[in-house]
Amino acid sequence: MKLISVNDLSLQNEGYFAFKHVAFSISQNEIISISGDNGSGKTQLLEILTDNRMADGGTIEYTPGVRIGYLPQNDPQIIEATVGKYLENIRLLSKKLAVRKDQLKEMITFMGLSPYLDRSVQQLSWGIRRRVGFLAAVAGHPNVLLLDEPFAFQSSSIIKNMLTLIQDLKENGSGIILAGTEFDERINQCIDKSFLLKDNNLSLASSIEEEPNQEVALIFRVNPNSIAITPDLEKYIVSNINNLIEMKTPVALRNTIVKRMVQLNYQFEGDKEIES
Structure with missing residues (x-):
């Protein structure tokens, strides 16, 4: 079942197209990637999907009941709460739909965040804050997960654990969109469909790589x-x-x-x- 359908979407910045005629969908039990150079429009596209930015043209159709978890590339929030308090508050916002309290505790350990539970999120290094943001996006057990450069500044073992949690969401009916400059082979093996955002257009990456x-x-x-x-x-x-x-x-x-x-x-x- 399709969760989000994007149709003929266009966005202009100061008179220039960030992208135009973008069309794709994300379905249950699916992981798709959107790759492209810095400044190609990936972040702006995800912002539109989360209703944090308006498109200049096109439509987005959301299946009733869609709940979005979002990890932005740069989170503007100043979070003074401790890691433990912040993640628990995020979990409580989703009420019965969220992961259980004991599951969240296990996820915190799994992501190597236990030593930081009593520290303010704002005091953490950028890479560790990204891990906290990732868990915050996952804790509500969303059926659509949008991740913007989720693996940046993460160790190989942490990336492996992130992929495990992402795969678990997929197997439980969620659709996941990964946006990034590029993805290595280990990550690509988890992806069902790859798109390339280049020269203002979104195309299937497999099509770009084929013969003329x-x-x-x-x-x-x-x-x-x-x-x-x-x-x-x-x-x-x-x-x-x-x-x-x-x-x-x-x-x-x-x-x-x-x-x-x-x-x-x-x-x-x-x-x-x-x-x-």
């Missing part, structure tokens, strides 16, 4: 004001059912065709992997 003649499936929704598709685009259509148009196009033409279809008032719904 590789094809990709694009999905568009027909709007009431959609204009008739021109013959040069029509040749790429493989199905048109229930107001959803699927087009099979060369990877090299993806962005051009998305732009043309949007100009004809069709809503871009995202890429679809072509089964071999």
Whole structure:
């Protein structure tokens, strides 16, 4: 079941596009990654998903009952409470949906935070504060978890434990989005679908890495004001059912065709992997 669907999302910063025509979804029991260079728009995209920023165009559909846990790249909060008190307060906010108190205690030990329970969060090093923020995002047992650069400044053993908790959430029906500059092979093995945010566009990373003649499936929704598709685009259509148009196009033409279809008032719904 899809938990969040992003359709034709665009954001401008001071007249320039941070990204445009972004479309993807996150489902239950799924981990996806969004990678890209610093400044490519990953953080802003997650901020929009958490309703901390407004997009300039497009829509986001949330399945009723979605609860989001979020680890921002830079948390502006000044947290004077101790680690133990802060995490317990976060747990209590989610009431019966959160992990149990004894489970939280085990997670604190698992993440190597027991020595810091009585210290103010604000007094901790940046890397340890990130661990606290990660547990705060997980403690409410969200069904959507958004993590922005979660593994930065963490040891190999801590990353392994973070991945264990992330996998546990996935197996219990959550969807997880990992955003980062790049991910190593150990992390990639846990990811079900990888996206690359580059040159203002979000594409399946597998498509970017394929040969130039590789094809990709694009999905568009027909709007009431959609204009008739021109013959040069029509040749790429493989199905048109229930107001959803699927087009099979060369990877090299993806962005051009998305732009043309949007100009004809069709809503871009995202890429679809072509089964071999």
